[in-house]
Amino acid sequence: MTKTETLQLDDEVAVDLAGHHDEVLDAIRERAGCDVNLRGNELTLSGDDWAVDRGQQLVTELIEISKAGTPLTPQVVQVVEVGAGLRSNVPLPHTGTGSGSTSARTERGAPAAAPSSPEPIPEAVAVNRAPAQRREAQQQHSKPKSQAGHRNTFPSTEPRAEGERPNAKSVFTDVVLTHRGKSIGPRTAGQKNYVDTIRENSITFGIGPAGTGKTYLAMALAVEALVERRVARIVLCRPAVEAGEKLGFLPGSLLDKVDPYLRPLYDALYDMMDPDRLTTCMEQGIIEVAPLAFMRGRTLNDAFVVLDEAQNTTPEQMQMFLTRLGFGSKMVVTGDPTQIDLQRGQTSGLNDINVILRNIEDIGFAQFDQSDVQRHRLVQRIVAAYQTRKESQDEAAGA
Known part of the structure; x- marks a missing residue:
């Protein structure tokens, strides 16, 4: 059966829906x-019944x-399309809190190919905050117990049922941070879920390929928490595993030697804060960027802590880092299991946590895939190609 549906549009919506050289209409088709x-405002x-219904939605x-x-x-x-559940072969993101909290996507088939010429999504223009009415029981269950004087004041979101996708509109209206007129927020359903x-x-563990915004969004949330005084400081760290034993041959102090490995974190901070304010915060210790080794023996209270490149930690280093968590603090651990730089024979601490920590309350997992990559369109294809090769190798090894 075939049918035809006609929709009347406002002038501005009609122009927006056409896009540049009808690119949006082509994507809808x-x-x-x-x-x-599209003719005028009509x-x-x-086409087929199911296709027209799909297109209308x-x-x-x-x-x-x-x-x-x-x-x-x-x-x-x-x-x-993904958020509305119109594509049956797209992995589903999961979000939850409490025991066994995960936001990993469940594989239901091979990920669909990315559009041939994706463009960066313009920044959102409105702020989406937690709904005023939250389920009190869920809130009490999901928030950790704190000592007197310490209270979890981070904003929350309305819990979604397991397997439920983020609303597509909410992806584009969630602005984490705005700096110099630039809005920073999620651009894909996977990022919104994260x-x-x-x-x-x-x-929270953010696991997935390069270019998916794992570290950038975590740092934006950290700066937001600092600006709104929900935390007293930010601690950003990375393992300097690439340096190995060659650090001693580099000029300067130890901080000078590891600076190149921390530079990406500095670059992101300059995108989010004025240079003068950033310099002041770093001089006062309000923002700290340091190698992972500097975390040993510390307790980080009222802090937003981000560990980047966690695939290059050993299980012992991962345990050491996670046990630094103090009262009133948040931790975000990001990494890409396909880019491990540890010496041959060493186990990555990121590979263990999925089994060891999966069922612990107040620990969340967010899994990204190539559809979340926000770099050059070739990066999506490169990630997909390497993933296909890895799956083939795993199948051959298991045969």
Whole structure:
């Protein structure tokens, strides 16, 4: 059965829906599987019943996003399609708090190919905060008990059922931080899921390929927490494993020697804070960027702590780091298991945590895939190619 549906659009929405050289309409046609034609303010969808229904649902959500102030692009169409559950072979993100809290995606098939020419999604224009009405029982269950004088004051989000996708509109209206007119927030459903998981848990593990915003979004949440005085300081650290025993041959003090390995963290901070204020905060110890080795023996209270490149930690280092957590603090651990630089024979601490810590209350997991990559479009394809090769090797090893 075939059918035709016609939608009347506002002037601004019609222009936005067309996109540059009809790129948004082309993306809708490709993902809905029906003919989509725009004449003036009239949008017509025609084709098989299921395809037209699919296209109408997709367009309806895009109209809401456009009215909220987010410009439409092909990548917005992709995220809306995933968030609306229109693509059956897309892995589902999970979010939860409490025992066994996870936000890992459950594989239901091979990830669909990325659009041929994705573009960066324009920054969101509104702030999405936690709903005023939260489930009191869920809030009490998900928040850690604190000593007197210490209270978890981080904003939360309305809990979603396991397997439920983030609402597509909420992806684009969640602004974590705004600096110099630039809004920083999630750009994919996976990133939105990650941000929500950090807000809901004291410790969060963000695991996935390079370019998915794991570290950048965690640091944005850290700066936001500092600005809003929910924490007293920020601690950012990385293992300097690439240096090995060659550190002693580099000029300068120990901090000078490890500085190149911490430079990406500095770069991200300069995107989020004014240089003068950042310098002052670092001089006063409010923001600390240090090698992982400097964490031993410390207790980090009222702090937002981020461990980057965690795949290059040993199990002993990972245990040492996680036990630094103090009262009123949050920890975010990020890493890519496919980019381990440890010496041959050494086990990565990131590979153990999924089994050891999976069922502990107030610990969350967020899994990214190539659809969350926000770099050059070739990066998505490179990540997918390496993932395919790894899966083939795993199958051969298990045969």
